[in-house]
Amino acid sequence: MSVFKKFPRTFWVANVMELFERWAWYGIFASLAVYMVTPVSQGGLEWSQVEKSRVISIITGALYFLPIITGTLADRIGYKKVLIASYAIMCVGYYSMAYITDFWPFVMAFGFMAFGAALFKPVISATISKTTTTENSSIGFGIFYMIVNIGGFLGPIATMSLIKGDGGWTMMFIASAISISINIILVLFFFKEPERDENAAQEPLGELISKSFKNIFEALSDIKLTILLVIFVFFWTVFNQIYYTLPNFIVQWIDTRSIITSVEGFSPWLAEWMTDKNGQVAFQLFTNMNSLAIILLQLIISSAVARMRAINSMISGILVCGVGIGFSMLTNNPYYVVVGIIFFSIGEMASSPKFTEYVGSLAPNEKKGLYMGTSFLPHFVGNIFAGFISGDLYEVLSDKVKLTQKFAAEKGLEISTDLPNDVFFNKVAESMGMTDAQLTQTLWDTYNPGSITYIIFALAIFTVTCLFFYDKFLLRPQVKEKEAVSA
Template sequence: MSKFTKAFKKFPSTFWVANTMELFERWAWYGMFTSLSVYLISSADKGGLEWSSAQQSAVMGTVTAVLYFLPILTGALADRIGYKLVLTISYIVMGIGYYLMAVVTDYWPFIMAFSFLAVGAALFKPVVSATISKTTDESNASIGFGIFYMIVNIGGFIAPFVTIGVTSEEPGGWMPMFLVSVGAILVNLVLVLLFFKEPEREEKPKESAGQVIYKTLTNIVRALADYRLTVLLLIFVVFWTLFNQMYLMLPKFIVQWFDTRPLYESLHSLSPGIANFLKAEDGGLRFQALTNINAGAIIFFQLVVSSFVMKFRAIRAMMGGILVCGIGLAAALVTNNPWFLVIGVFIFSLGEMACSPKFTEYIGSLASQDKKALYMGTSFLPHFAGNFIAGIIAGPVYQMISDKVTLVERFAALKGLNVDSELSQSAYFNEVASQLNMDSFQLTSALWETYHPGNFAYVVLALALFTVVALFIYDKFLLQGDRQPKEKARA
């Protein structure tokens, strides 16, 4: 019997229940989140809420930032009151949150519903990861976490295709997206109630919730006293600001600027059925299919990329990965050629595969054995700050440089057109096109040539270059003479 088979057979049933719950939770989240930006900014007659880009990105960035901050507290509480109870509460909260997002449309009620969902997700995140840790040992932990991260990406890959199948661009046409997420969470509620067995937990002194939170925050502050860790986390705030443009900016950029009909025609020549399933109302491909190249690439190429970057020191692998991410995303934006979009997203994915796992590995390498858990607990901080700042970059900055709604209003004023400002976004756009004797694709091309919205690529490149240069300085000066032997031995 091989070592792999032996390790595989040692997983208890709770390990598989936890992985299944992760699959459905990621299905629920990515089924909603990958499409949320477009839903929020879409015209009312296409079922959207007609938020501005600034409103959409501010809300998505801030709420997701909170989601990444809370797990450090909720994880500590779960150790006291039990994983099964926390998971049950989490699923009830998330289910209600997804349902409320389906039925409320006003600005502040929607924000409250989304925030409620984020609290539920923050309860879930640390518990499921801890369950995987507690149901594996030294002999099968590597395989166990490999299965877990594969499940994460499978859930993230499947979900957008389900969203394509159940949604449409018409009033009420987006509601099924949220209801499918409710259904996935209900599956998890059944799983935790019927099949989840509480893993063994270390007995700890009885403490109030306030004491637990205070101790947790104190430990984080203690870890941040290590300047090597603090500077690294600050640098990675910029990387996660770049990374989150994939969710906060790219979907709306695709919908606003790309004519993806050539992609549809190419896919149709290979598989008419798949092409028609992915077909958008304008005759191109649905944006979810294009952003989902990212998750698909990770599923198929992560092991290959990981094997390649093993040859390099972690810091250099991160620098190379971040640079590739920036180049890829910039290539997707700099021209409105849809083939550049496909290639750019794939290149970005290669960079992500090189960088993201190495970040976690490197934080662990900075700590002594007795501080690894403490240091790893700080890795949420750059996610937290990066999401928040990403909302600013993909919001006001994007709205100034690349937002189609803003630019068509400028164009109408430039041409001296008289257009009713009370029209819906799509009706306003069509009225401008009509007065200029253009169709929608011609007006989009005119806006592109006049205002160059692809210049947002320079913002992306600036974020990537800043991060790479900062990591180079960090490596050359802050870590000089302070590297571990294994780091010196590598390229």
């Protein structure tokens, strides 16, 4: 307990704000890909898979790029002012998304909210850094990482419960706006401004932003860093499928009622709680297993790979990640999804922290902050690439809407494709004398929508192969050279 008392109040306030911000973000993000393609009759937007993925990937990608710019604002005008602006913007953005359904207005509201999140992200990390010391920074950031995952776990759970009520999807966004409203109270009454660099506070904003970009290019002049960042673009492309593609795949193809039946055998209350309006397991529970696994197992996995070379841990972790996400969509068996997500989570815990650790080890002591800042660039590009898999490729290979249209055309059924997606599917099933479940199974057997998993797994193998050659031809020769010089 004495260790925890060494942290100032601002440290704990920052962690609580991170909890509510992550609650708000994952409260919508874990469900957004499904909401965007859900039929209008069920409260969704009924966009295409491509439209969904373009919007999510570009805006989320920008959220990881913008902190390069927004991080300078805090040093220039103050942390508290930036946080207040950030929360106000996010609050308006979340609330607007609850009631806007037209395409471009919704995109603008989502982008506005994401800009607020981009203001928040660098400020809260810098606050944790400034309120810890060399003695307690390790446990301080450990607490922070745990809080991130607790918020990421609770947000989707709350959403799952809310959208079953009369308010439907609207309540998902309202709940996120309320979470951010709590942060406005916290920053106004409990947050103390950390010490700032006085030189940065006096420097013109344009020069600060220009310096930020110059610093990035300076870090990227290190060829080892640049190649590693390029390789990890493909890792984040694979990783993001757990939010971009898997939720849609579960909703469209996986009949999860067998899990509910199994749970009813020992806990009828739990079975009822985990069931959505359609009698299936709420899809949020599947993707949310990732956050839960990290909360429960991160220390164990970190201990297991502690003595491994960082590059070996990353290779092993990415391979397991690829197996996990691939396994989740290989069949339409719900238990495969569960096993796949557990594998994915173990791989993430072995690879992602080691990536951060390794980037830090590449940096000279005086440039560690600079190098760590560039580690967000693969997130930015990886989000963009992930959108092509979950949009363009998914729509061709796995989208139930498009495959139903293809099936109807091949069978010569004269049903207008201008009908709402759910109505069209029901008419095709009726015309073929099938139930919805029978038509779904027929589409699966005919078109094998799980084939998209081969592409995702191949991308993971490509990433692992690149890391292997990166180690063999760039890292190991330098180690041998150093050993020869020291001898």
